[in-house]
Amino acid sequence: MLIDWFTVIAQIINFLILVFLLWRFLYKPITKTMQERQRRITNRWEEAQVKQEEAAQEAELYRQKQQELDQQRATFINEAKTQAEEERKQLINQARQEVESMQTGWREAIQREQDEFLATLRQRVQEQTYAITRRTLQDLADANLEQQTIKVFLNRLQTLDETQRQEITQKSATEIIIYSSFDIPQTQRQEIIKILQSQQIINSKNIKFTTSPDLICGIKLQISNYQISWTFDDYLQTLSEQFSTIIKQTTNKP
Template sequence: MSVDWVTILAQVGNFLVLVWLLKRFLYKPILNGIDAREAEIATRMGEAEVARKKAAAAEAAFLEQKQKLLADNSVNAERIREQAEQEKDALLADTRKNLEREKQDWQSHLEAERERFTRELHLASAETLYRLVRRALHDLADEDLEEHIALNVIGKLKPLVRELTSAAGRSEQAIATTHTPLPENTQEKIRAALERLAPGLSLSFTTDARQAPGLILRIGSVQVAWTVDSYTDELTGLLADRLAAGGSGRVNNHG
């Protein structure tokens, strides 16, 4: 069996193009926004410097006024000096507070943009990886793999049989569909396992070339799938939930 390397390489190329597009059309606007924000902060700092100079000039004016009034009324001169000090301190404190608030707001905004970009890049990368994994599994799947999946179903029927038989109602017929015919001994093993778990429920086997490799069990209107697509779909869901939650760590095995 040969692997469709051309398709896989094309998918990898698509992934690289996707990363380039994200950098050009998503991250570049973010950087432009950062530059604009930095320019705004620089302007505000310039305004703060002007305010500081005004405060210094006001202090100098008050000190000059104090010197003029000192000879006539030392009490009034001291009051004016204290007022000048208070106004200067209040102006400087307000300027520092505004600058600190602007700095914190900017840092929060920048961190949020970085997290958003990283999350979107991870999701886009994961989506491309899902396609590659599914394509590779379909290309590598053969009758032996499908038989292994079918035999693995035996161990998964026991916790589901009560739910399946209850949901199926009065149906006495179960149908197992595979991509290719299963060996007779494998069919008998699955049929015997189902008979032990649900006596009186007969099982027949059929094939569907359009179905992904694996086994789909139908009892009445109830259907349970153990196929290459169902495994990759579950992996997709688990990883998507992990990325959405911002978590990390290994994903549990298929259950």
């Protein structure tokens, strides 16, 4: 059997041309179409995956927000309950304080009225006692009592301590006034001046004698704001203070 190589070669060429034509016009478009379809499917799958993930994220976010809302609602409810309870307690305490304040005000007003009444009573008793004693001493005052008053005052001048003497000496440049409840005789005046000079306190040029009806059987030496005195007023004042203290202690007892 003879092989027709021309025919074989022609068939091979025809086959190759057919294959090329099939690849060019059939297989390639089909392959391209399949690739594009695969790409679209892949893209859609990826998009679906993305959307699914986004949906899952949205669902988780919604769940978290819902949980936060539930927590906030519970917190708001608890805060409202706490605030309401605090306001209730505050109102109760305020009402209690107002009642206690009113009661305290009533008690203080009653106590104040009682104290004012007792103070007025003490003052009147003290003033009456002081006035009666003062009038009695004024009625009993005589020449012998005046001489004894001068004697006691002179003794007080002679027994000045160093501190008193220095304090008087520092102020002796100003006028010295000697007040008395009676007119001191000239001889006793000279004796007073002599004692003051012996104490190196004054000279005879800056001393003045005067009577004072406010004193009761007494003598007072005044230099600026410093004074030395011996009067029944001192004893009466001490007696009045002691009497007032006794009354206060008595009235303050429950």
